[in-house]
Amino acid sequence: MSVVVYGSGQLAQMMYLAGAPLGIDVQAVDVNTDTVVHPVSKTPLDTSLSQALESADALTVEFEHVPERLLDEAAKTGKLMPDIASILVGADRVREKKLLQSMGVANCMHRIVTQLDDLDACITELGSRLILKASRDGYDGYGQWRLTDESELPSLKKSLASLNLEVVPLVVEKMVDFDRELSLIGVRNKQGEIRTYPLAENLHHQGQLHVSVAPATEVNEALQTQAHDIFVTLAEGMDYVGVLAVELFQCGDKLLVNELAPRVHNSGHWTQSGSVTSQFENHLRAVCGLPLGDTSAIGPSAMVNIIGCGSFSRELLSIDGSHLHWYGKSVREKRKMGHINVTAPSYNALGEKLTALSQFLPLEYFPKLTEEANRLKG
Amino acid sequence: MSVVVYGSGQLAQMMYLAGAPLGIDVQAVDVNTDTVVHPVSKTPLDTSLSQALESADALTVEFEHVPERLLDEAAKTGKLMPDIASILVGADRVREKKLLQSMGVANCMHRIVTQLDDLDACITELGSRLILKASRDGYDGYGQWRLTDESELPSLKKSLASLNLEVVPLVVEKMVDFDRELSLIGVRNKQGEIRTYPLAENLHHQGQLHVSVAPATEVNEALQTQAHDIFVTLAEGMDYVGVLAVELFQCGDKLLVNELAPRVHNSGHWTQSGSVTSQFENHLRAVCGLPLGDTSAIGPSAMVNIIGCGSFSRELLSIDGSHLHWYGKSVREKRKMGHINVTAPSYNALGEKLTALSQFLPLEYFPKLTEEANRLKG
Known part of the structure; x- marks a missing residue:
């Protein structure tokens, strides 16, 4: 069997190492060059991406920020697992929150913000201790801001002023006092x-x-x-x-x-x-x-x-x-x-x-x- | 770090899979073609054997029947582990028995036989229930014969007649009633x-x-x-x-x-x-x-x-x-x-x-x- 993984980092590498004993050949896609590489050595394999997709039994991802053109191509084969909607949930906090809400799964109180002035309403509704997260491309703490007191709001708005919130909305969450x-x-x-x-x-x-x-x-x-x-x-x-x-x-x-x-x-x-x-x-x-x-x-x-x-x-x-x-x-x-x-x-x-x-x-x-x-x- | 394994079968493959997480790159030598291959895919790697030996931190074997010319070449690098003498002990039952005897390690009663007529003395000394093993190239039960009664000796001698026991002696062991x-x-x-x-x-x-x-x-x-x-x-x-x-x-x-x-x-x-x-x-x-x-x-x-x-x-x-x-x-x-x-x-x-x-x-x-x-x- 063979599985193609979008992404050629450590997660693809560890999938390869886990797959070999099962007789599953894992190949990795370098999403910057659209080339198929060995997941450990990263050297290009003697196969094109379309050949690899055709012969694979399954396609999967090692990260959620795979370019959408590649995801679309993968989805067309009917072999992409998880499916494209599931992957995009991981790539987009607005989709994620909507999914959690629609399934009634407990999550942090939040609002979706598409213009800066909505932040005032957030404070009214959620209080003045907030975490703001860019809906997309947030990864390991990048693209996040905090508000711990209402007095910080003007300076926060200033630092967010350059963002296009219509294109990349913010998910604004009430800071949770978790254990x-x-x-x-x-x-x-x-x-x-x-x-x-x-x-x-x-x-x-x-x-x-x-x-x-x-x-x-x-x-x-x-x-x-x-x-x-x-x-x-x-x-x-x-x-x-x-x-x-x-x-x-x-x-x-x-x-x-x-x-x-x-x-x-x-x-x-x-x-x-x-x-x-x-x-x-x-x-x-x-x-x-x-x-x-x-x-x-x-x-x-x-x-x-x-x-x-x-x-x-x-x-x-x-x-x-x-x-x-x-x-x-x-x-x-x-x-x-x-x-x-x-x-x-x-x-x-x-x-x-x-x-x-x-x-x-x-x-x-x-x-x-x-x-x-x-x-x-x- | 990098390790070259002589032999490209499953043992080299499993070494490769165990080495990758440690950052140890394992390469395999196909001993039939003297080429360096990937231990899982078996595809040739872009390196010659001498290059691989030079850049390796250690050389090792996955089986003891590596051609001696290759072992000699490996030994000269000073990086072969175990060393050539240890590998040959596994490849030659006469060496093996001599080693066990010299170290006082308990093993099966035996005689080294270099001519067929010595078998009569074996029976006198070890009894009439014997296992005869070719000293070299024995593997997984090939190159072995049994004597369970003295009466079988003439036919056994006949089946052994074509062997050159001076070149490949027999190790004749008393059959052990092990638990x-x-x-x-x-x-x-x-x-x-x-x-x-x-x-x-x-x-x-x-x-x-x-x-x-x-x-x-x-x-x-x-x-x-x-x-x-x-x-x-x-x-x-x-x-x-x-x-x-x-x-x-x-x-x-x-x-x-x-x-x-x-x-x-x-x-x-x-x-x-x-x-x-x-x-x-x-x-x-x-x-x-x-x-x-x-x-x-x-x-x-x-x-x-x-x-x-x-x-x-x-x-x-x-x-x-x-x-x-x-x-x-x-x-x-x-x-x-x-x-x-x-x-x-x-x-x-x-x-x-x-x-x-x-x-x-x-x-x-x-x-x-x-x-x-x-x-x-x-």
């Missing part, structure tokens, strides 16, 4: 079979994910079920095929959907060694119409992102249960260079391992690590 | 760090491995320690670097070494989902001088070889904890086409899963599966 950020990775295959992973707890810094711990601590059955039910509502409602990541805010015993990502997701990388079947394998199983794999956790695990950092001691591999996933990219500020998965028999032992890990890493690039290690050690 | 066949996979890195995996129990049929179960049932600490100590003696004595597989006969509470394989080994494939670090990753860590990974088992697991069989239901993936590893080769009788790893929370559950698995497989190709499933279910 923590969680995510649910789930998967639905062509036949409609659904599996969800245990909730992961995610620690962000400056809009980027730094550490995930899974299964999240202090999750009772009701909370996991609530998340599972949200996934089922969304995946069935969208007739979704593949892995879908649901980013959540936990407020007491209630979950609010923050964002959807119609693809394998950074907060699911822990599944590579922390669960029976990785999200990458399950995504491929789903789009190829194979039975889904067991999504159970093997034990407590953590995923630590390596961001903007190209130099660290490989001696970190001396920590039992540690696995490095290196993406082979050139170093750039804020760029995701790789991640480290760590498994342990208990949360306390996991905390000890994260402390050990911190000794091998330049901590200025890992601002959440020590804090999380200490929390897990209780 | 079961076990194997120990261990690994030693460049720095001398050693780790061994839990013992696996192996079920053979017509000289080929069909099923492994790991950790083997009914292994007490003393037996595991005995195996570990054998590994340490051998690996340190040979100054071995990489994964070394030790095939063992268990006779009561005593282990005898049957064979050595200086490489990743079929009876270690269970480590891909049954242990914290796979043998493939640990082999690469070892030859690259990285710290070794945890060799603990996650729980009971089984490895089922797919031999000579190209057609079966992919619905076997519906069994929780099952993972398919397909090698992408054309089907041939007795050829290893792939394997299935299965993990379970208990041996009993593992037996149940093997029973479930058997419903998706043409059982004529899996002669040991039902028996082993029933044994595990007790």
Whole structure:
């Protein structure tokens, strides 16, 4: 079998590595050049994009910002999974909010804003603590603004003045006093079979994910079920095929959907060694119409992102249960260079391992690590 | 980092897949054409063998029968791991026996035979139940003969008459009444760090491995320690670097070494989902001088070889904890086409899963599966 992935970054690479054992040949599309490349080496393959599309059993994406001309071409083959509407939900916050509302899925109170003067009404309706998000091209904290007091409104309007809100509206959300950020990775295959992973707890810094711990601590059955039910509502409602990541805010015993990502997701990388079947394998199983794999956790695990950092001691591999996933990219500020998965028999032992890990890493690039290690050690 | 593997079969492929996350680029050498190929697609890479050898950090093998001219060339670089002497021990039973004897490692009673008439002395010394093995090119049960009664000697001599025993001596072993066949996979890195995996129990049929179960049932600490100590003696004595597989006969509470394989080994494939670090990753860590990974088992697991069989239901993936590893080769009788790893929370559950698995497989190709499933279910 063969699967073509739009995008040739680390997610396509990890899909390739998960697909090979199953006899699934994963090819990647460099969306800047419309060429088909090897997902690991990135060298061009001896096939044109149209040939690759024709011979593929399934087409999928590693990110939601694939140029629409490519998505349209892919959709015409009838082999694009998830479908184009699902992908665009991830690329456009207005579509996303409308979908959540239409399906009755709890999310953050918000308004869609297409002209600056609507912001006054937002404050009246949602209060003066707001997050403003560009509806499109927002990624890892870019294209976001905050209002924490009404007095900041004039200067905020000034900084937004150059935007064309008719073309790219703002989603203005009431700032939520959440207890923590969680995510649910789930998967639905062509036949409609659904599996969800245990909730992961995610620690962000400056809009980027730094550490995930899974299964999240202090999750009772009701909370996991609530998340599972949200996934089922969304995946069935969208007739979704593949892995879908649901980013959540936990407020007491209630979950609010923050964002959807119609693809394998950074907060699911822990599944590579922390669960029976990785999200990458399950995504491929789903789009190829194979039975889904067991999504159970093997034990407590953590995923630590390596961001903007190209130099660290490989001696970190001396920590039992540690696995490095290196993406082979050139170093750039804020760029995701790789991640480290760590498994342990208990949360306390996991905390000890994260402390050990911190000794091998330049901590200025890992601002959440020590804090999380200490929390897990209780 | 980059590692060149002599041989371009499934073992090189699985090394490649284990190396990519670590940022280790694994290239394979097709030893029939001296070309460097991609270990998964087998397509030639844009590099000559000498270029690949020059830029590699380490050279290694996926099988011991690499042409000696290639091994000599590799050895000259000073980067071949394990070294040439260790590889030849796996390729030549006479060397193997001499090594075991010189290190005082318990093995089967035997004689080296270079002329047919020596067989009479073998019977006097070892008894009339013998296994005769060609010292070289023996592989998966080829090049082996049995004597079960002295009366068979004349006909045996006749069938051996065409062999040149001066060039390829026979190793004649007393047939051992062993209780079961076990194997120990261990690994030693460049720095001398050693780790061994839990013992696996192996079920053979017509000289080929069909099923492994790991950790083997009914292994007490003393037996595991005995195996570990054998590994340490051998690996340190040979100054071995990489994964070394030790095939063992268990006779009561005593282990005898049957064979050595200086490489990743079929009876270690269970480590891909049954242990914290796979043998493939640990082999690469070892030859690259990285710290070794945890060799603990996650729980009971089984490895089922797919031999000579190209057609079966992919619905076997519906069994929780099952993972398919397909090698992408054309089907041939007795050829290893792939394997299935299965993990379970208990041996009993593992037996149940093997029973479930058997419903998706043409059982004529899996002669040991039902028996082993029933044994595990007790």
